[in-house]
Amino acid sequence: MTADQTAEWGKEGPKDACGVFGVFAPSEHAAKLCYYGLYALQHRGQESAGIAVSDGTSILVTKEMGLVNQVFDDGGLDALEGHLGIGHVRYSTTGASTWDNAQPTFRSTPGGHVISLGHNGNLTNTRFLSGQLQDLRSARAAALRAGGILDQLAELPGDKCSSDSDLLSALISETRDELSDGGTMEALQQVLPNVDGAFSLVVMDETTIYGARDPQGVRPLVIGRLKSGGWVIASETAALDIVGASRVRDVEPGEVVAINADGFTTARFADARPKSCVFEYIYVARPDHMTEETTIYGARRRMGELLAEEAPVQADLVIPVPDSGLAAAGGYSAASGIPYAEGLTKNRYVGRTFIQPTQSLRQLGIRLKLNPIVDIIEGKRLVVVDDSIVRGNTSRQLIQMLKTAGASEVHLRITAPPIKWPCFYGIDFPTRAELIAGGLAVEEIRTFLRADSLAYLSMDGLIETTKLPASKLCMACLDGNYPIPVEELQRKDGKAVMATLFDQA
Structure with a gap:
């Protein structure tokens, strides 16, 4: 990192x-x-x-x-x-x-x-x-x-x-x-x-x-x-x-x-x-937002239930990565019968960090925002439920942090299929070269993350949770099918980016 x-x-x-x-x-x-x-x-x-x-x-x-x-x-x-x-x-x-x-x-x-x-x-x-x-x-x-x-x-x-x-x-x-x-x-x-x-x-x-x-x-x-x-x-x-x-x-x-x-x-x-952007359901919108078909909370809980059906594992606890993993972790626990616990505590006052940390503090990384509760996770086989993996660095840090705190196994479950393509419609995903799933298979990602197992929700499962047909969803970040024309892509530092008048500094 x-x-x-x-x-x-x-x-x-x-x-x-x-x-x-x-x-x-x-x-x-x-x-x-x-x-x-x-x-x-x-x-x-x-x-x-x-x-x-x-x-x-x-x-x-x-x-x-x-x-x-x-x-x-x-x-x-x-x-x-x-x-x-x-x-x-x-x-x-x-x-x-x-x-x-x-x-x-x-x-x-x-x-x-x-x-x-x-x-x-x-x-x-x-x-x-x-x-x-x-x-x-x-x-x-x-x-x-x-x-x-x-x-x-x-x-x-x-x-x-x-x-x-x-x-x-x-x-x-x-x-x-x-x-x-x-x-x-x-x-x-x-x-x-x-x-x-x-x-x-x-x-x-x-x-x-x-x-x-x-x-x-x-x-x-x-x-x-x-x-x-x-x-x-x-x-x-x-x-x-x-x-x-x-x-x-x-x-x-x-x-x-x-x-x-x-x-x-x-x-x-x-x-x-x-x-409609499928990532609004996965991550962006608040859980209390209501679409005409469902609530975001209901969709995320169902994501967890389907994950438990698609990717079962022997474990002692299901814990969420707060906050977007909360509803899905509850769904996974209910469907699997594995007890639910909040094994990570979140610092809700971090906000945006403008002060650059020293090298020693920089290595703490994710602890700025999340910290494990040792009494809950020590000696346990964990199912960790999160919304997505982008570059993979934070997920890797999270797994290492949980194992250092005493977790015997960490099984990562993701409520979205692998993100393989950049978004040009308002979510700041990086170029495809920076997306870990853009170049690695699931088992290769698991090896990089050092998880005991890794599973993503299927595309069909995700679509089902939205209560919309696939034809009414934008899933370009998952399947590369962009429903709206994008101006000619150009090469920049060896990567494909949208040719915008307003390149950020």
Whole structure:
């Protein structure tokens, strides 16, 4: 394991997508509702947090690097006055982790139109979209020159976009500028059909909030109703629950909705071609998130039950790797009859680690976040249930730590099939060369991890737990079948990567 990999424990595992939240509530304080909604979505991104609000006439945005409770306090929230707003928590998959790329974005145009945007997902045709934006700017500059306004300028000044989300917000706002009739809703309907990739969006102008989802519906986006009569749009149902909103339905793939003083309206910008991300079920979403077919908790518990059926083993205890392994470990225990115990204790206050450890501390690795309970595991044959193996370094450290603490055997059970392919739709999986299952067979992985046995859940078993047909799931990280076009891949340091305008530093 390199120094960079061990400097932050979380670099081994999969990184979450972002979280978005929007609210229209004339009798409520929108910023405080956004705050609590983002708190419920903090697991989806821990790099930055931001809230944009409007009182019906102007938009004010506050965003900063850090966790939600680090970015906002009572005084700051009180200053964000307004009855509609959107919020965002970010993990960067396109564009560097900097303040400039924190969201919501804010865009104003020479025509006086303003929008703010929060994006969960990843766009895959940024070069094409950038060309469209430049065409818009060039056409506007030509029109102004024809009117004698820009006689001395070669082109209209325009700032450079710093992420795919920033590019999308610029394209929407400047398209809105070009529409003689219509507004943000019409601009969204004009722009979004040309956008490839995964996007669950919350957007706002001065009077309206909007929600939109890509035609595949890769990332979740749900609509809720407040008791006061207001509306909420959020990445997960947990964010509805925390503000007291009842679930109405999902934003449909290829749909855009608008909510303002005139009510709730909807339009379709593309036919639905559902491909929900299977990794939302395995790892990303909170266990209390509800899809239309199941709860994430129910799906994960069933994963454990099926693992016990597919990969039984003689053992004394089943223990989870917290937190994503908890439900599955319970399912494995129930189906196998092997007692369940929480043999690992989790430090829930680690967060992101910015201080580089010394060499001696670096070797402790996983102990920053997990520590074995010796009284429980000493002398026991363990079934350890986890959600996935990415590079394999953390799993190897975990097994060594358990054996050092006295476990006589460690049998690793994984609630996903082997991850063999990178994700281009919002989960930060590395290139295929860095994925341990990209080049090694299961027995070779077991040898590297030094586990007594290793088994993954089958593809059929995983699909069954989601209660969706395989045709409605994106499983590209597992099978290499990408349902959305990806811009031409290029070689970088001997590895295939997506050709993005926004390579991270």
